[in-house]
Amino acid sequence: MTRTRTRARRPAAALPVRTALVLSTVVFLSACTSSAEIESEARTEAAAAEGTTTVLEVDTSPEQAGRVHTDEDPDAAALVPADIAEDGTLTIGVAGAGEPPLGFLADDNATVVGSEVDIASLVAEALGLELEVVNVAWEQWPLGVQSGDLEAVFSNVGVNTERLQLFDFATYREGVMAFSARPDSGLSIEEAADVAGLTIAVGSGTNQERILLDWNAQNEAAGLEPAQLEYFANSADTLLALQSGRIDTYIGPNPTAVYQQSVGDVEIVGTVNAGWPNTTYVAATTLKGNGLVDAVQAALQHVFEDGTYGETLDRWGLSDEAVDEPVVNPAVGS
Incomplete structure (x- = not known):
């Protein structure tokens, strides 16, 4: 790590x-x-x-002068478990810091910055704690939380039934997936029928693959041509396939698509919740039963109310993913 x-x-x-x-x-x-x-x-x-x-x-500097800040909330700080508050530090994991805006390396190629770090920074400030950010591989964060090396994870982690058995969650964004296409594609994707006959890149074993397979089943039942799914090793290969016309669109996390659209690589032509047909959420992740989630939820409530939560999402172009309030362990649709 x-x-x-x-x-x-x-x-x-x-x-x-x-x-x-x-x-x-x-x-x-x-x-x-x-x-x-x-x-x-x-x-x-x-x-x-x-x-x-x-x-x-x-701001992509390690100092992050553009980061939004809040003040300490004594009531939230009082909820931090004693063993976590003892060293005055909140140690959080950000998984796979690579592509903006969620978590990526700043100009010094060492400091992890991004929208997830900004949310974690607000929580730490509200709790009166210093923030320590650990860059971990995606596969490592569950063990990091269970071992105590990480006290929380802020890394676009979606709430699902399996994770609820091991972890507690405090929500701060909706889990949204975006369809990206060439800026001149003319595509508009809002429902299953809109992907009929398209060639779409998608990650294997992901929520978005499950959505497309469900949509293909709907389309075939309605007599429409299914979408052809393509799989690429990384985002660079996917973008190259899009630019060369080998695929019509690809579906992935909305925050990444927002960034790619901002630099002119793609155009977002549709979005869908990662839990379609239900609604799923991105949440701060803590060890189940250790009590930290209540402090995190209270800290999030504080920054929701003082407006710094909204300012932070605006900073990264993610206001469309805002939730009305932080919820501990939300219900997961079947």
């Missing part, structure tokens, strides 16, 4: 923003100096010429 300590405290002074991502929400960009910033500014000007009215600045 690679450990990155992040102080969950408001910095004394703002540092310069290094990179701007062009999304659908907007602020004017400051002067650019790097080639990446020049390209970003060009995309911003093009978006403005097309009638887009908002640009969201995103």
